[in-house]
Amino acid sequence: MHNFQELKIWQKSMDITEQTYRLSAEFPKEEKYGLTSQIRRSAVSIPSNIAEGAGRNTDGEFKNFLGIASGSSNELYTQLILAQRLGLISEDEQLSNILKELEEVQKMNYTLIKKFSK
Numbered sequence: 414m415h416n417f418q419e420l421k422i423w424q425k426s427m428d429i430t431e432q433t434y435r436l437s438a439e440f441p442k443e444e445k446y447g448l449t450s451q452i453r454r455s456a457v458s459i460p461s462n463i464a465e466g467a468g469r470n471t472d473g474e475f476k477n478f479l480g481i482a483s484g485s486s487n488e489l490y491t492q493l494i495l496a497q498r499l500g501l502i503s504e505d506e507q508l509s510n511i512l513k514e515l516e517e518v519q520k521m522n523y524t525l526i527k528k529f530s531k
Contacts, residue, residue: 415475417467422521425514426460426482432511433489438500448501452492458485459518476529483522490515 417423433456440449459482466478493512494503 415467417464420463420467422459422518423460423463423467423523425518425521426463428485429489429511429514429517429518430456430460432492432514436457436511437496441498444501447497448492448496452489452496455485455489455492459489460480472496472529479522479529483519483526486515486519486522489521491517 434453436448437452462478462485465530466475466482469475469478490512493502493508493515497504497508502508
């Protein structure tokens with residue numbers, strides 16, 4: 414078992430989730446049950462799956478949840494780009510920072526998955 418709160422990947426993904434919630438709070442009200450909800454679900458899925466996997470009994474189970482977190486990070490990246498293309502987000506420093514941190518989490522996740530594949 415791993416202490417998920419000590420994992421840098423979990424800490425970074427929590428930061429991304431917080432930033433994503435703040436960014437999506439500025440979306441129009443008609444997006445509340447659309448893209449806003451979807452973006453928030455994918456964002457919170459990343460640290461949630463890392464935490465759940467860390468609490469499992471085997472590295473294989475942890476690896477499986479890291480795979481789910483990886484899919485959620487790709488989903489979030491796609492949704493943020495779509496929100497920008499739709500004009501819900503301007504291409505500003507806040508979006509750039511989130512995308513940069515998301516890419517870092519994806520690299521960290523890939524490295525962890527490879528570690529558990531040996």
